[in-house]
Amino acid sequence: MTQxxxxxxxxxxxxLAIAYAVLVDAWRNDEFAALFADDAELVxxxxxxxxxxxxxxxxxxxxxxxxxxxxxxxxxxxVESPTTASGVAYLTHYKGAPPAGKTVVQGATPAAVGxxxxxxVKTAQGWxxxxxxxxxxxx
Amino acid sequence: xxxxxxxxxxxxxxKIVVDCSxxxxxxxxxxxxxxxxxDGVLSLARGEFRGHTAIAAMLDGRDRKQLSRHVxxxxxxxxxxxxxxxxxxxxxxxxxxxxxxxxxxxxxxPESVGxxxxxxVKTADGWxxxERRSIPLFLRRR
Numbered sequence: 210m211t212q213x214x215x216x217x218x219x220x221x222x223x224x225l226a227i228a229y230a231v232l233v234d235a236w237r238n239d240e241f242a243a244l245f246a247d248d249a250e251l252v253x254x255x256x257x258x259x260x261x262x263x264x265x266x267x268x269x270x271x272x273x274x275x276x277x278x279x280x281x282x283x284x285x286x287x288v289e290s291p292t293t294a295s296g297v298a299y300l301t302h303y304k305g306a307p308p309a310g311k312t313v314v315q316g317a318t319p320a321a322v323g324x325x326x327x328x329x330v331k332t333a334q335g336w337x338x339x340x341x342x343x344x345x346x347x348x
Numbered sequence: 349x350x351x352x353x354x355x356x357x358x359x360x361x362x363k364i365v366v367d368c369s370x371x372x373x374x375x376x377x378x379x380x381x382x383x384x385x386x387d388g389v390l391s392l393a394r395g396e397f398r399g400h401t402a403i404a405a406m407l408d409g410r411d412r413k414q415l416s417r418h419v420x421x422x423x424x425x426x427x428x429x430x431x432x433x434x435x436x437x438x439x440x441x442x443x444x445x446x447x448x449x450x451x452x453x454x455x456x457x458p459e460s461v462g463x464x465x466x467x468x469v470k471t472a473d474g475w476x477x478x479e480r481r482s483i484p485l486f487l488r489r490r
Binding site: 224 | 422423424436438440457458459460461462463484485486487488489
């Protein structure tokens with residue numbers, strides 16, 4: 210693998226790590242589900258979900274009175290082969306329900322801080338998340 | 349558009365996103381203003397500022413004793429064509445005024461957490477903000 214190929218894979222996987230957060234926070238559930246490989250596994254506190262359809266259903270079942278921001282930093286992608294990579298990313302999670310009629314939540318303390326453990330795979334459609342699991346360190 | 353072109357645009361937009369935080373936090377107002385197009389719009393909770401003169405006046409009105417860090421993350425840039433792009437960028441804002449004689453604010457709670465909706469445009473001088481709209485979602489409890 211050339212240095213350019215490796216950098217391109219790192220960039221693609223980093224984009225996935227961030228797209229996950231931006232799309233889930235914006236309730237863009239179709240685009241969110243499309244980030245995952247057909248047999249992908251998502252392990253989050255609400256449960257473990259397999260495949261884009263189950264992942265999308267789980268996201269749609271969320272309580273819409275809450276707003277969230279999944280703040281992603283410290284993304285480290287390790288390219289394993291031309292078609293597989295692994296990664297870790299730190300999550301600072303903000304979540305809350307604005308008062309009735311408001312769009313802003315009172316309080317800016319994180320609900321939790323943790324680490325995503327990721328696996329990425331190259332599919333016929335491009336790079337996708339093969340597995341993502343959150344492990345909390347502060348909650 | 350080639351992948352290389354796409355990546356170059358993405359990097360150029362990411363660079364002005366980062367520059368904007370550093371310029372704001374270090375009170376480099378000329379540098380900040382020059383990240384916007386001549387008629388660029390900066391929309392904040394306190395109002396909307398259009399063009400270099402209005403943006404500079406807003407910046408010059410800030411209390412220079414105040415320390416801030418505009419921590420930007422989650423930049424997701426969408427390239428539209430060779431001269432236009434949009435972006436979503438998350439902001440965790442820390443700000444406060446140190447006690448007299450101190451250089452540090454002894455309080456680490458964020459002032460707010462939210463996001464920017466950005467429009468970028470390529471000008472003769474490079475990529476600039478055509479519009480930057482700040483949307484707070486979480487505000488420090490007082």
